[in-house]
Every structure is written in structure tokens, then in C-alpha cells.
Amino acid sequence: MAQKITIEPVTRVEGHGKVTIHLDDNHQVTESRLHIVEFRGFERFVCGRPFWEAPVLVQRLCGICPVSHHLAAAKAMDMLVGAGDGNGLTPVAEKMRRLMHYGQIFQSHVLHFFHLASPDLLFGMDADPERRNVIGVILEHPELAKQAVLMRKYGQEIIAATAGKKIHGTGAVPGGINKNLSLEDRDAFLNGINGNPDLSADKMIEWSEAALALLLDYHSSHTDFLDGFATFPSNHLSLVRPDGALDLYHGVIRAVDPEGKRIVNDVDSRDYLDVVEEEVRSWSYMKFPYIKELGPKEGWYRVGPLARLNVCDFIPSPKAQAAFEQFRAYTKGKPNHMSMHYHWARLIETLHAAEMMKELLLDPDLQGTDLVTKGERCGEGIGLLEAPRGTLFHHYRVNEQDLITMCNLIVSTTNNNEPMNRAVNAAAVAQMTGKAEITEPMMNAVEVAIRAYDPCLSCATHAMGQMPLEVTLYDAAGAVLDQQRKGM
């Protein structure tokens, strides 16, 4: 009799997901899926509200990356108020937003690596799950854990200084920013917050380099695992600066195929609907985006750190550029399709974010006083951004009363829906095929594949906080096997 294995919830992944793995009578994996609830209420929640409230309101989407939503919405509002498309802000406004964004990228990547990924890497997938968590990391690597906490704190303090409060952050406003950076704050970030030299810009760079070295050391002794686990060819999509540089705040849309050939050639972000389309599938509430021209079968793509380093030509900060060259050389300049190398790419970006924070802090433009740009009002705003987990799309239409009439969001985790499903299946096939017994480490392998993408399901499902999760299971013929609801 065929078996169905269910792993629920996916541990150390935001929100609730459900993985189903279908085995046939010979214990061969026939199909694996990551099921996610998507609650499409948020776009309606925003409709009817004055457009200038959007950058604050959208932070309610997600407790993990509110800054990303704040900035993507603000970029869309820039268009609405005639402040250009990523190029019309005053120097202080753009640089303050960039500082905010790099603070967010930095702290988010640090959280993922130390809190979610490092337990798997430091202890191995077959370690006791009681030990394979952040407490286990602390017990065996206390200094590493303390560094991670201070790195998180540094990023959060940068966000607080640029965006305001953790809730109701108001730093970015339509057309600009509401405050500059004081000299006192600048000096604290450069030399050490509250006089603590461990909370300085240089220390963040040093520790980011150490984290990267830790991963590379792990890679040298676990090459087969990191290179082979859940590896599959794919397209890769991200924003990129017009000159090909990695740019996490603003850029044109570029995508490459598995061989590195450009399949989306630097399209203006305002034309994203010409590039991307979303497919609905019966068994998941989360949509499946794809490159329109290639169709859903061939056009799905990956986003996030791995995709960004596959798409860009260089990184505009010296230490991260050196690490990027090593990263690209590993696959001889071709796109890297190894899911576990998301961790490598993520730490290169962490280093880049640390370098960029320092560079920006040293820029006197941050003390400028010309905060807001105004222009001719229009009825539509589109804001794209490279959030920690990948490309984030915000699109709004506004009526003559300044009220939002349409809102469309494509979040990073949604962009990675198909790749995550493929990673789950690759892991399941590799770990479970032909096995008569399903062990916890084998099931964890599937979760490790998902965690590489750092999915934020609360964000992807537009459902933060407490809401019921409804899961429906189907057999190969499409018949419903089971349906359950549970609280989140």
C-alpha cells in the first residue's frame, strides 16, 4: 500500500507550511510538495486608505521584514508623487533609505545564518533535534552566538535611527525621508554604540568576514553535501544596477537561464507586468510566478542571495567583491544552482551590507537637510526592491481622492515557490528513495532544503499573527485525502 508522509510544521521556517511526500509500494518517492496557505486579504486591507499611509500600513504584513515592505511601498509612493522611479530623491533621502535597507539586510541575513542555518551546519542533519537549535549553538559556540546577537542589535539600531520605531516606522515618506542622521548617531555607529567598540562598523565587517570564513571552512570539509544537496538547474532573477552591479535598493530587472544567458535583459522595474506572471495551482494557496515569455513550465525562477550573485556582474564593495570572485570562480563563471550555496551567497551579501553601512555612514550627505522631493502627482506607483529573501514587488493605483484602489504584492517567498518545491522533492528523492524506514534526520533533510531559501511564510501568505491554517491533501488522482485546520 502506498505511503504518505507528512511533516508538519516545517521547523524553523516562519509561519506554517506542510510538506507531503508520497511513496509508492516500493518506497520510491513519487511526488513531494510544500503546501502553503495564502491569505489574500492584505491587498484589500490597504484599499480605501490614503496612499501616504501605505509605507506604514504594509509593515503589518510581516514581523520579519517590515522594513522591506516599508521601503518598497515608499518607492511606489515616490512614483505617485512625481519623485521619479528610484532616481528622483535628494541625496540624503536616497542614502538614508539605503542605510535603512542595508541595516535590514544585515540583521535579517545574520538571523537566518545563526538562528536557522547554523544548527544544521554545525551539528549535521542527523544530530539530535534537541541539540540542533540555537541553544545548542550557544552551548558549543558561545562567542559565535554573542557575536550574532550583537550583529543583530547593530542592524536593528541602524533601522531605529533611520526608520524610527520598530512598529509604525515612518522613516521613508512619499518622495523622501522624514529625518537625516545626526552626527551623534553617525559617530556611535562608526565607533561603537553606547561606547561599546564591539558595536562598531568595523567590527561588523570583521565578524561578517569571520562568518563567511566559517562557512567556507565547513564547505571544505562537507563539499559533497553542500554542492549536491537539493541541486537543480533553474533560471535566476533579480534587480541589478544598470551597470551590472549588485544593488539591493534599486535597479532594472534581469534574469539569466541555467547557462547564464540573459532571458530578461535589464527591463525597467515599472514594466514588471511585462516580465512576470503568476500561476495558481489547486494544491497550494501560494501562487507560482514565472517569466511570462517562457511560460510556467520553463519560466520559473529563483530569487534571493543565490540568484542575485548569479545575475549581477560585480559587487560594489571591495571585500564582498573579492568573496564574489571566489564564489563565481567555483562554478567557472556559470550560474550556481546549488541550493545550499544560498548560505554562501547570503554571507557574501552580509559582508557587502556591512561594508555599505560603513561607506554610507562616512558620507556627509546623510546630514543633508533637503529631505523630500515633490513633482507631478500621478495615479499609479510601482516599487521593486531586493529584500533579504529576494525580489519584492509593490504596485498601487490611487484615485483622485488620494485613496488606494488597487494593491498587488509579490513577495520574495512567493517568487521562490517553485524552487522550494523542487528543492523539497530533490531532498526527498535523495534521502528517502528505497528506504523502508523514515527517520527524523531524513525528514529534516527536506526541511533543510526549504530553510536554505529562508522562506517567510507569514509574509508570503499575507497572514501574520494568529489565523487558522487549512491544509488539504490530494492523492495522485486529485482526490482529497484529508483536510485539517489548525491555529497559527
Add this chain to the structure above:
Amino acid sequence: MNSPPSVLVYGFGNPGREDDGAGVALAERIRAAALPGVTTDSNYQLNVEDALLLSEHDIVIFADATRSPVDHFNFYRLQPDASVSFTTHAMSPGSVLALCSQLYGKTPPAYMLEIGGMSFALQEGLTDAGVENVEVAALFLLELLRVGSVERLEEAIASH
């Protein structure tokens, strides 16, 4: 004269989901009272760096909404929860307390103030019942916080 204890009141939840914002509203209410020695913080959820914040205070009081039926609010002592399985980016109060203990060798007395919530739909603002529950809980907490020492505060808390 003894300086007042360093008390942190930390409200967490999502104000965009009606009564899920009760903890945040309570923290705001306490902040407005400007009591000596009392600091407040708010966030959508708890995270690893909050362990450092906890280590810097004598007493910590977490505030969050609850779906459980309570008479306005529920208040109890928290224990470090080192056995917790970390399932999301977010952390529970007990797990943050465990982190604080493991990383900094400190376990400040920590309490959980659960405020009754009626509705958690995607909408700004508390329900009428949520507003009432926050007010009742805030009055209770303000009365506690107006005592002048860690020992007396601990005694007062223990008596509830």
C-alpha cells in the same frame, strides 16, 4: 534612597490584526505614565537580540494578546524554556529568557501579561473589548510598578 528597579515592559504583537495589538497598546499606555525606572519596548515579535535587552533589566514583563478565555488578563511568572524547538524566526518569551540565561548568565524575574483578545482580523485598532482589557491590565500593572524596590515589586507580583 534606593534607586527604583530597572523594569522592562515589552509588548509584542501586530497592531494590524485588531486585538493582536493589545500587548503593544499596553506598552504604550505604560510608557505614557513615565514611571521612574520603567522602560518600554514593542515589536511585532520577539527575537534573539531581545536576550541582550533582558539582561540589562532587573525585572521583565512581557505583554501579548491571548485567544484563551480570561477575565480581562492573565498574569504569571515565566520560566526559561531551553527545551523549546525553534520553529520560526520568532521566539517565545520563555525561549528569549533561556537565551539570556545561556548567553549572559542572567535570568531576571520575568512575567507574562496575557491580555484577552476577541478578534484578530486584518484590521487596524483594538476591538471595544480589547480596549477595555488593555485598560484593566494597564491599571493593574501601573499599580504594581509604583512600588519602589525590586523586593517590594517582587512581593507585590507574587501576591497576585
